[in-house]
Amino acid sequence: MSAVIRTVNLVKIYQSGGVPVTAVDGVDLHVGAGEFVAVMGPSGSGKSTLVHMLGGLDARTSGEIWLDGKRVDTLSESAWALLRRDKVGFVFQFFNLVANMTVADNVELPALLSGATPKQARERREYLLDALGLTERAEAPPAQLAGGEQQRVALARALANEPSLLLADEPTGNLDSRNTRDVLRLLGEVHKKGQTIIMVTHDARVASLADRVVSLLDGQIVDDGVIPVTRRRPKAGAGDVVELRS
Amino acid sequence: MRLTLLALLAKEPAHGYELKQALEHTFGSAYPSPNIGQIYVTLGRLEKDGLIRAIDVEQSNRPNKKVYYLTVTGREALAEWADEPTEGPRIRDEFFMKLVLAPLTGIADRMALINRQRRHYLGVMRDLNDLIERTDPDNRVALLLIEGAMLHVQADLDWLQRCQEDLA
Ligand SMILES: Nc1ncnc2c1ncn2[C@@H]1O[C@H](COP(=O)(O)OP(=O)(O)O)[C@@H](O)[C@H]1O
Ligand SMILES: [Mg+2]
Numbered sequence: 025m026s027a028v029i030r031t032v033n034l035v036k037i038y039q040s041g042g043v044p045v046t047a048v049d050g051v052d053l054h055v056g057a058g059e060f061v062a063v064m065g066p067s068g069s070g071k072s073t074l075v076h077m078l079g080g081l082d083a084r085t086s087g088e089i090w091l092d093g094k095r096v097d098t099l100s101e102s103a104w105a106l107l108r109r110d111k112v113g114f115v116f117q118f119f120n121l122v123a124n125m126t127v128a129d130n131v132e133l134p135a136l137l138s139g140a141t142p143k144q145a146r147e148r149r150e151y152l153l154d155a156l157g158l159t160e161r162a163e164a165p166p167a168q169l170a171g172g173e174q175q176r177v178a179l180a181r182a183l184a185n186e187p188s189l190l191l192a193d194e195p196t197g198n199l200d201s202r203n204t205r206d207v208l209r210l211l212g213e214v215h216k217k218g219q220t221i222i223m224v225t226h227d228a229r230v231a232s233l234a235d236r237v238v239s240l241l242d243g244q245i246v247d248d249g250v251i252p253v254t255r256r257r258p259k260a261g262a263g264d265v266v267e268l269r270s
Numbered sequence: 271m272r273l274t275l276l277a278l279l280a281k282e283p284a285h286g287y288e289l290k291q292a293l294e295h296t297f298g299s300a301y302p303s304p305n306i307g308q309i310y311v312t313l314g315r316l317e318k319d320g321l322i323r324a325i326d327v328e329q330s331n332r333p334n335k336k337v338y339y340l341t342v343t344g345r346e347a348l349a350e351w352a353d354e355p356t357e358g359p360r361i362r363d364e365f366f367m368k369l370v371l372a373p374l375t376g377i378a379d380r381m382a383l384i385n386r387q388r389r390h391y392l393g394v395m396r397d398l399n400d401l402i403e404r405t406d407p408d409n410r411v412a413l414l415l416i417e418g419a420m421l422h423v424q425a426d427l428d429w430l431q432r433c434q435e436d437l438a
Contacts, residue, residue, distance in 0.1 A: 062392075064388075066431050201417065228427050232392045232396040237388065237389060241434060246381060247385035247388070247389075251389050251392045251393050252389055254393040
């Protein structure tokens with residue numbers, strides 16, 4: 025499988041008030057095309073720092089990052105900006121929507137910037153907003169939206185340019201269970217169509233959609249492996265969640 | 271199933287097959303449909319314990335059928351059950367036993383146990399996700415049951431993370 029992302033001994037040390045903090049400590053990660061990887065781990069274990077580095081939003085201290093076969097940790101900020109425009113979708117923990125643009129324009133913009141025609145951008149936007157139950161909010165400014173709605177717009181925006189890599193940092197933190205289900209469906213759908221996804225999440229419902237789970241602890245990978253298929257009977261009904269006792 | 275049957279009989283006397291239908295009607299797919307044999311075995315035990323009693327009802331062209339009804343003792347047992355708080359399903363956790371015993375026996379590494387268990391829980395969660403997708407959206411009881419199971423799995427995962435942080 026060709027690697028969309030590969031890191032070699034990736035390290036990030038923050039210097040906070042003279043005291044060095046090793047946030048990411050020698051991470052070797054390999055994510056193949058079309059793979060969906062969930063990143064889990066306790067608060068402070070380096071999850072956000074790792075995905076920020078993978079998206080070029082935070083500079084590495086040492087080590088290498090390769091994206092689509094090209095070394096990228098050495099790129100300038102402007103080169104990174106171009107790369108993100110064309111190849112990487114990012115969903116932040118705090119949505120970063122453009123305040124003076126409608127929801128629809130927020131979602132269409134990245135598609136247009138990466139070279140889609142207005143018609144393609146509009147169709148993509150319609151598809152994404154519909155899948156996330158946001159069609160009726162298309163003309164609203166982001167500030168009028170609830171937190172969970174803004175988060176779904178952020179996801180739609182990140183997918184608008186059909187990036188080769190979707191990076192997301194806790195994208196379902198503000199969602200209720202119904203909205204989470206919409207997000208899960210969309211993620212499942214784009215993943216089935218071949219979208220590569222690296223997603224930091226604490227939500228087991230989201231993580232369980234992934235092919236693989238990477239667990240971080242103190243900046244290091246302590247586990248990296250597939251989520252196994254359980255031995256549940258294929259036709260099991262809801263009744264199987266309770267044990268029948270007589 | 272004992273108390274479920276008592277509860278159904280508190281509403282009205284019924285024979286075994288009617289109880290099976292009432293169970294299916296009440297819970298939908300949220301409860302495994304019990305086979306009729308299990309129901310008769312349980313009814314037999316309840317009768318022996320004096321919680322229900324049966325009367326034979328004659329039927330034309332068919333063998334008599336037994337109609338069960340709740341006794342005063344049965345009604346008291348039911349009230350007691352309804353009033354008392356219910357133990358959660360995970361007071362004693364088998365995985366916890368493994369985790370504590372692992373270093374004593376040298377049979378398994380704690381971190382490896384935790385990592386394997388995490389992946390297993392995620393596999394269980396994936397099944398629950400599939401299940402919720404296949405469940406009729408109008409079946410509130412079934413959906414609540416599955417959501418409850420999901421919240422339990424989430425709590426188990428959170429706790430695994432606590433174990434990993436503390437034991438690393
Ligand atoms: N900008 C920063 N300056 C200094 N320390 C930071 C900064 N960002 C993160 N850290 C530290 O790096 C570690 C990892 O943080 P983070 O990547 O945010 O973890 P997570 O997303 O897993 O909660 C933490 O100890 C955190 O305090
Ligand atoms: Mg974080």
